[in-house]
Amino acid sequence: MSCCGPKNCNDLDEDREGPSEGDLARFGGDDINCPACGASVYHDAALCHECGHAILDRETGRKIPLWIPLLAAAAALGIILMYVIRIV
Numbered sequence: 316m317s318c319c320g321p322k323n324c325n326d327l328d329e330d331r332e333g334p335s336e337g338d339l340a341r342f343g344g345d346d347i348n349c350p351a352c353g354a355s356v357y358h359d360a361a362l363c364h365e366c367g368h369a370i371l372d373r374e375t376g377r378k379i380p381l382w383i384p385l386l387a388a389a390a391a392l393g394i395i396l397m398y399v400i401r402i403v
Contacts, residue, residue, distance in 0.1 A: 345358040351368035360370055 346355045347358050347370075348354065349356050349363040349366060349368055349370065352363060352366040354363055354365035356363050356365075356370065362369055
């Protein structure tokens with residue numbers, strides 16, 4: 316049976332998981348701790364890879380940009396106005 320990956324399976328990382336040391340040096344440093352279990356997770360992760368806890372924006376200190384709720388309100392108002400205009 317042949318391997319479906321690289322020419323030789325030995326070309327893969329031993330653990331076949333996780334970032335390389337080079338990637339950690341370039342992209343590391345933004346990690347946060349999971350509020351549930353304390354594991355280190357990427358700053359933009361939605362779930363903790365250890366316990367599965369959902370990381371919420373309020374737990375990371377990130378704020379929702381102002382344009383998102385304004386756009387949602389404008390869309391809702393537009394839908395309501397279209398409904399009212401069709402009835403009248």
